[in-house]
Amino acid sequence: MFNQTNSQENTLVRDGATIAYRRTEGSTPGVIFMGGFKSDMTGTKAVALEELCRARGAAFVRFDYQGHGVSSGRFEDGGIGLWSQDALAVFDRTTSGPQIVVGSSMGGWMMLLTALARPGRVAGLVGIAAAPDFTEDLIWSTLDEADRNTLMETGVLMQPSDYGEPYPYTRHLIEDGRKHLLLRQTIPLTCPVRLLHGMRDADVPWRTSQRIAERLAGEDVRITLVKDGDHRLSREQDIALLCRTVSELLDGAGAADISAA
Numbered sequence: 243m244f245n246q247t248n249s250q251e252n253t254l255v256r257d258g259a260t261i262a263y264r265r266t267e268g269s270t271p272g273v274i275f276m277g278g279f280k281s282d283m284t285g286t287k288a289v290a291l292e293e294l295c296r297a298r299g300a301a302f303v304r305f306d307y308q309g310h311g312v313s314s315g316r317f318e319d320g321g322i323g324l325w326s327q328d329a330l331a332v333f334d335r336t337t338s339g340p341q342i343v344v345g346s347s348m349g350g351w352m353m354l355l356t357a358l359a360r361p362g363r364v365a366g367l368v369g370i371a372a373a374p375d376f377t378e379d380l381i382w383s384t385l386d387e388a389d390r391n392t393l394m395e396t397g398v399l400m401q402p403s404d405y406g407e408p409y410p411y412t413r414h415l416i417e418d419g420r421k422h423l424l425l426r427q428t429i430p431l432t433c434p435v436r437l438l439h440g441m442r443d444a445d446v447p448w449r450t451s452q453r454i455a456e457r458l459a460g461e462d463v464r465i466t467l468v469k470d471g472d473h474r475l476s477r478e479q480d481i482a483l484l485c486r487t488v489s490e491l492l493d494g495a496g497a498a499d500i501s502a503a
Contacts, residue, residue, distance in 0.1 A: 247407065250264065250265070251263070251264050251312075252264070252265060252336075253313075254331065254332065254335055254336070256327070256328065256331045257313055257483075258501075259308050259313070259314050259328075260314040261305060261306065261307070261308065261313045261328050261331065262306045262311060262312045262313045262334060263283070263303055263304065263305035263306070263332055263336055264283060264292070264303070264304050264305070265301070265302070265303045266292055266295055266301060266302040266303075267301060267337050268295060268296070268298075268299050268300045268301035268302065269299055269300055269301065270300075270301060270338065270339030270340055270341070271300065271339065271340040271341060271342055271366075271491075271492055271495040272295070272300055272301030272302060272303070272338075272339065272340075272341050272342070272367045273291055273294075273295050273300060273301070273302050273303075273341065273342045273343075273344060273488060273492070274302070274303045274304075274332070274333060274336075274337055274341050274342075274343055274344070275287070275288045275291055275302075275303070275304040275305075275344045275345075275346075275349070276290075276303070276305075276329055276343065276344065276345040276346070276349035276350075276352040276353050276356070277306070277307075277310070277346055277348075277349050277423070277459075278346045278347030278348045278349050278373075279347060279348040279373075279376075279409075279411075280310065280317060280403075280409060281310065281346070281347070282306050282310050282311030282312070282404070283304040283305055283306050284311070285346075285476075286476045286481065286502060287346055287370065287475075287476060287481065287484060288304040288434055289304075290481045290484070290485060291304075291344060291484070291485070291488060292304060294393070294485045294488065294489065297477065298492065300492060301337065303332065303336050303337055304414065305328075305329075305332045305336075305462070307320065307324075307325040307328045307329070307352075308320055308324060308325065308328055313328075315401055316497055317410065318398065318410050318412055318492060319414075320415075320426070320493055321412075321414050321415050321418035322355075322415070322419045322421075322422045323418050323421060323422060324418075325348075326350060326351075326352050326355040326356070326422065327446065329352040329353075329355070329356050330355075330356055330359055330360070333356050333360060333363075334360075335351050337363075339363070340364070340365035340485065340495055341363060341364060341365060342361060342364075342365055342366045342367070342368065342488060342491050342492060342495065343356055343357060343364055343366075343367050343368070343371055344367075344368040344369075344370070344484075344488060345367070345368070345369050345370070345485065346369075346370040346371065346372075347370070347371050347372070347373045347376075347445070347446060347473065348376065349370075349372075349373070350369040350370070350371070350372020350373055350374060351373060351374040351375070351376065351422070351424070353367055353369060354367070354372075354374055354429060354431070354454075357431050357433065358429070358430070358431065361431060361433070363426075364431075364433050364455075365433060365434075365491070365495035366433055366434040366435070366436070366491035366494070366495060367431070367433060367435045367436070368435075368436045368437075368438070368487055368488055368491065369435070369436070369437045369438065369439075369451065369482070370438050370439075370453065370475055370484065371438070371439050371440065371443055371445070371446045371451075371474075371475060372437060372439075372446075372450065372451060372454060373445075373446045373450060374423075374424045374425055374450075374454065375413055375419070375423045375424060375425045375426075376419075376446065377416050377418075377419030377448075378405055378416070378419055378420060378423060379425070380445070380446065381411055381415075381416065382416050385399075389405055393411060393412075393413055393416065394413055395446070397412060397413045397414075398410050398411065398412050398413070399411045399412075404444075414459060424457065425453050425454070425457055427457070428457055428458075428459055429457045429458050429459060430459045431458055431459060431460055432459055432460035432461075432462075433460060433462075434460070434462040434463075434491060434494065435454075435455075435458055435462065435463045435466075436452060436464050436466065436487050436490075436491065437451040437455060437462070437463070437464070437465045437466070438451075438466050438468065438475060438480075438484060438487065439451040439465065439466070439467055439468070439471070439475075439481060440467075440468045440470075440471025440472050440473060440475050440480075441467050441468065441469045441470070441471060442469075442470060442471060442472050443471070443472060443473040444472070444473060446473060447471040448467055448496075451465050451467075452465065466483065468483070
C-alpha cells in the first residue's frame with residue numbers, strides 16, 4: 243500500500259555508536275516513530291506515518307536502535323536501557339518543539355520512557371500493541387525452569403519466532419529490563435494517550451494496554467481494541483486507524499498551541 247519515501251537517511255553518533263534515522267522536515271507538532279523488538283524503521287507503519295506527515299506538512303522522524311536495521315552494533319549487546327537512550331538521543335537531536343510519540347510493541351516502552359524523560363516536549367502518545375515490561379512479564383515469567391537455567395548459565399536463550407530467525411533472549415536483556423519496569427507503579431504522565439491493540443495479538447496480550455491505562459496518571463487515555471487484529475496491526479484498515487488516531491492528536495495539539503498563543 244505504501245512505498246518508502248525519499249526522505250534522506252542520516253546518522254547521529256552516540257558514545258561511538260552510529261544511529262540511523264530518516265527525517266522529514268515540517269511544522270510542529272511533529273511525529274516520531276519508535277519501532278519494536280528486532281524490527282527496523284522501514285516497516286509499514288513507520289512509512290505510512292511518514293506519508294501522512296508529509297501530506298500534512300508536519301515534521302516526522304523514524305530511526306533504528308543500535309543492533310537494529312542499518313544502525314551499528316549487535317542486537318545481542320542491546321537492552322532496554324541502551325535502546326531507550328538511543329530513542330532519547332534521536333528525540334533530542336533530531337526533533338524540536340512538541341512531538342507526538344508513536345511506539346509499536348517494544349517501542350511503546352521506549353515511548354513511555356522518552357515521555358517520562360521529556361514530559362514538557364511530548365504533546366501526545368500513541369501505542370500500538372505497546373509492550374512495557376515485556377522482558378519480565380512476557381519473557382521471564384513464561385519460561386520454565388530449564389530455560390531459565392539455560393539463560394542464566396549461558397547468557398543467552400534462542401527462542402523461535404513467527405517473524406523470521408529465532409530471537410536471542412539474553413541474560414542482560416532480562417536483568418537490564420528490571421531497571422526500567424513501569425507497570426508496577428503509577429506512570430506520572432498526563433498528556434493525551436491513545437492505545438491501539440489487536441484482540442488476536444499472540445505476542446502482547448491486549449490487557450497490557452488496559453494495565454498501561456490504569457497506571458497512567460492522566461485522564462485523557464483511550465484504548466481502541468481491534469477484535470480481529472493481530473500483533474502487527476499492519477493491514478490497510480489498521481493503518482487507516484493509526485493515521486486517524488495520529489491526525490486527531492496532531493489536530494488537538496495544534497489547536498492547544500493556538501489557544502495558548
